[in-house]
Amino acid sequence: MDLSYTPxxxxxxxxxxEWLAKVLPTLPDRPAPEDWPGRRAYDLGWQRMxxxxxxxxxxxxxxxxxxxxFLEETEEAGAPxxxxxxxxxxxxxxxxxxxxxxxxxxxWLPPILRGEEVWCQGFSEPGAGSDLAALRTRxxxxxxxxxxxxxKIWTSHAEVADWCELLVRTDPDAPRRRGISWLAMPMxxxxxxxxxxxxxxxxxxxxxxxxxxxxxPVANRVGAEHDGWRVTMVTLSFERGTxxxxxxxxxxxxxxxxxxAARENGRWDDPVLRRRLGRLEAEFRALWRLxxxxxxxxxxxxxxxxxxxxxxxxxxxxxARQDLYDAAADVLGPDRLDLDRPxxxxxxxxxxxxxxxxxxxxxxxxxxxxxxxxxxxx
Amino acid sequence: MRxxxxxxxxxxxxxxxxxxxxxxxxxxxxxxVDAPGRLDRGLWRALGEAGFFALRLPEARGGVGLGLxxxxxxxxxxxxxxxxxxxxxxxxxxxSVPGAATGETVVAAVDGELVExxxxxxxxxxxxxxxxxxxxxxxxxxxxxxxxxGVTDPVGSxxxxxxxxxxxxxxxxxxxxxxxxxxxxxxxxxxxxxxxxLCADLLVRAEIARVAxxxxxVTADPADIAAARLLxxxxxxxxxxDCLQVHGGMGFTWEADVHLHLxxxxxxxxxxxxxxxxxxxxxxxxxx
Numbered sequence: 001m002d003l004s005y006t007p008x009x010x011x012x013x014x015x016x017x018e019w020l021a022k023v024l025p026t027l028p029d030r031p032a033p034e035d036w037p038g039r040r041a042y043d044l045g046w047q048r049m050x051x052x053x054x055x056x057x058x059x060x061x062x063x064x065x066x067x068x069x070f071l072e073e074t075e076e077a078g079a080p081x082x083x084x085x086x087x088x089x090x091x092x093x094x095x096x097x098x099x100x101x102x103x104x105x106x107x108w109l110p111p112i113l114r115g116e117e118v119w120c121q122g123f124s125e126p127g128a129g130s131d132l133a134a135l136r137t138r139x140x141x142x143x144x145x146x147x148x149x150x151x152k153i154w155t156s157h158a159e160v161a162d163w164c165e166l167l168v169r170t171d172p173d174a175p176r177r178r179g180i181s182w183l184a185m186p187m188x189x190x191x192x193x194x195x196x197x198x199x200x201x202x203x204x205x206x207x208x209x210x211x212x213x214x215x216x217p218v219a220n221r222v223g224a225e226h227d228g229w230r231v232t233m234v235t236l237s238f239e240r241g242t243x244x245x246x247x248x249x250x251x252x253x254x255x256x257x258x259x260x261a262a263r264e265n266g267r268w269d270d271p272v273l274r275r276r277l278g279r280l281e282a283e284f285r286a287l288w289r290l291x292x293x294x295x296x297x298x299x300x301x302x303x304x305x306x307x308x309x310x311x312x313x314x315x316x317x318x319x320a321r322q323d324l325y326d327a328a329a330d331v332l333g334p335d336r337l338d339l340d341r342p343x344x345x346x347x348x349x350x351x352x353x354x355x356x357x358x359x360x361x362x363x364x365x366x367x368x369x370x371x372x373x374x375x376x377x378x
Numbered sequence: 379m380r381x382x383x384x385x386x387x388x389x390x391x392x393x394x395x396x397x398x399x400x401x402x403x404x405x406x407x408x409x410x411v412d413a414p415g416r417l418d419r420g421l422w423r424a425l426g427e428a429g430f431f432a433l434r435l436p437e438a439r440g441g442v443g444l445g446l447x448x449x450x451x452x453x454x455x456x457x458x459x460x461x462x463x464x465x466x467x468x469x470x471x472x473x474s475v476p477g478a479a480t481g482e483t484v485v486a487a488v489d490g491e492l493v494e495x496x497x498x499x500x501x502x503x504x505x506x507x508x509x510x511x512x513x514x515x516x517x518x519x520x521x522x523x524x525x526x527x528g529v530t531d532p533v534g535s536x537x538x539x540x541x542x543x544x545x546x547x548x549x550x551x552x553x554x555x556x557x558x559x560x561x562x563x564x565x566x567x568x569x570x571x572x573x574x575x576l577c578a579d580l581l582v583r584a585e586i587a588r589v590a591x592x593x594x595x596v597t598a599d600p601a602d603i604a605a606a607r608l609l610x611x612x613x614x615x616x617x618x619x620d621c622l623q624v625h626g627g628m629g630f631t632w633e634a635d636v637h638l639h640l641x642x643x644x645x646x647x648x649x650x651x652x653x654x655x656x657x658x659x660x661x662x663x664x665x666x
Binding site: 001002003004005006009065068255256259260262263268271274275276277278279281282283285286287289290292293295296297299300312315316361363364365367368369371372373374375376377 | 379380381382383384387447550554557558565566568569570571573574575577578579581582585586587589590592593595596597601602604605606608609653654656657658659660661662663664665
């Protein structure tokens with residue numbers, strides 16, 4: 001068991017730290033959450049800067065430890081998060097890299113890395129959320145195209161995306177999981193209507209997407225026809241396995257800020273609150289150790305697709321995040337109801353964490369059935 | 379960074395598990411329950427020979443020369459096996475109390491306001507004047523209460539956390555095993571979501587405690603140890619309770635081992651500084 005880094009890794013860290021110190025002061029402020037085009041431009045701009053400096057592919061090609069250092073340093077320095085590039089960099093990109101043909105990799109991966117194209121995720125449907133296999137959006141084959149009809153929901157970045165990683169039912173007669181295919185759908189295709197949805201936090205960060213006879217080339221299918229479920233499991237394991245890692249560090253920083261704020265407003269003198277913050281510190285320390293453990297496991301196994309261990313992490317982390325912002329509310333006192341105060345919006349946003357990317361209940365079932373070997377049930 | 383067990387550490391863990399299965403299997407555990415307060419001196423010497431107590435002593439002083447990570451793995455196995463005796467106190471006394479390192483001398487110590495195995499020990503560290511025996515809730519841990527609280531060694535706290543981790547892992551296995559085999563309503567109870575989710579939470583708590591304990595063994599940082607202790611206590615105590623729940627009516631019987639795990643987890647959680655001090659230490663780190 002070793003928590004130290006190699007000289008090469010420390011050298012990477014030093015170089016990155018130096019670069020961040022140089023470029024971050026030159027960045028403009030990130031546009032407001034409701035300004036989606038502005039956000040898109042900003043997030044793509046940041047990805048472009050990373051690309052030009054040689055850090056673009058850190059999420060894919062770098063060793064797991066190097067990636068961990070990248071997340072540590074960018075978070076520490078207050079660098080922008082992946083933002084609108086989230087789906088492309090963390091879901092679609094790794095999936096295409098793992099399952100796509102050489103042509104597909106050449107077509108879609110470089111623009112993601114260069115900060116030229118934004119992806120969104122067309123998985124969930126009104127009748128298929130955590131029960132993803134219930135999806136009904138149909139794709140029938142017509143010559144070299146699939147003709148797609150149906151609707152998707154909770155699609156983040158849909159308004160500003162160039163591509164959608166889309167799950168469609170290509171064989172309606174096959175058992176639920178056997179008739180699904182994974183398509184890359186251009187968002188400017190005819191027949192696509194995007195209708196923004198307002199979240200409980202007041203922002204319009206996701207949307208409904210309606211698909212009316214949308215033509216998607218068969219060549220845009222990643223993986224075999226009807227084999228989309230397996231491809232999707234690859235995508236989801238990336239989503240659960242690695243997508244939240246950088247956020248643990250952000251939470252630790254927030255926790256430190258809460259302690260400072262509590263000292264300033266006198267709530268630090270309340271031993272119950274103080275101890276609660278202490279316990280949260282234990283929690284986030286351990287979540288960071290779990291991250292390091294999983295990264296090391298990936299390093300030993302030669303990287304690749306994260307395992308079901310991601311479910312365990314996601315489950316614990318999503319609840320810890322909610323506990324953190326509940327504690328923030330107690331630090332704020334009556335100001336907890338003021339949307340202009342820091343952490344109040346974050347508290348509202350944190351409510352999505354136990355739902356998105358598979359609810360906590362689904363994650364528990366995964367842990368029980370796949371890690372503990374309990375019989376399948378419903 | 380290779381925050382994983384090395385091959386040697388895997389081998390050490392497997393070796394200790396085998397030793398304990400051979401020397402302190404289920405029958406020995408039950409025999410010990412039937413004869414409370416008696417320490418198996420033969421077993422204690424065998425532990426000494428295996429290097430259990432001298433593990434961290436330098437080779438130049440007759441020890442094994444290993445570190446805290448290895449000690450944590452060994453104590454995790456001891457926790458799994460419900461091994462009785464003042465293991466932590468004797469381990470910490472190796473090198474300072476003659477015979478402790480080899481298992482010839484059983485050493486107890488005042489830890490917080492309690493002393494475990496006061497009557498069964500050959501040497502006791504700390505002020506035991508005014509010690510009063512308790513009718514111990516754990517049939518495998520005789521207890522005395524003392525008026526003057528003893529000081530807690532952070533390493534002792536970490537080794538206690540390691541024992542709790544052993545319990546957390548074991549009760550998770552026991553719960554899953556029972557859920558896979560026990561049938562109700564015509565199918566294994568593990569197919570019911572309510573039972574599945576109890577078991578999943580057992581594993582999640584055990585695994586988060588595991589990384590916290592292992593990391594604290596690598597860094598030996600007091601805040602890491604405090605975090606490890608909080609999470610391991612929680613994983614063991616709540617884990618044992620949930621395991622008991624999964625066992626249903628059987629879990630409430632003396633015959634099932636579940637209560638032994640829960641009672642020991644409660645005893646260990648009482649050792650040393652406890653939750654309040656750990657949480658305060660971590661809070662101080664936050665604001666510091």
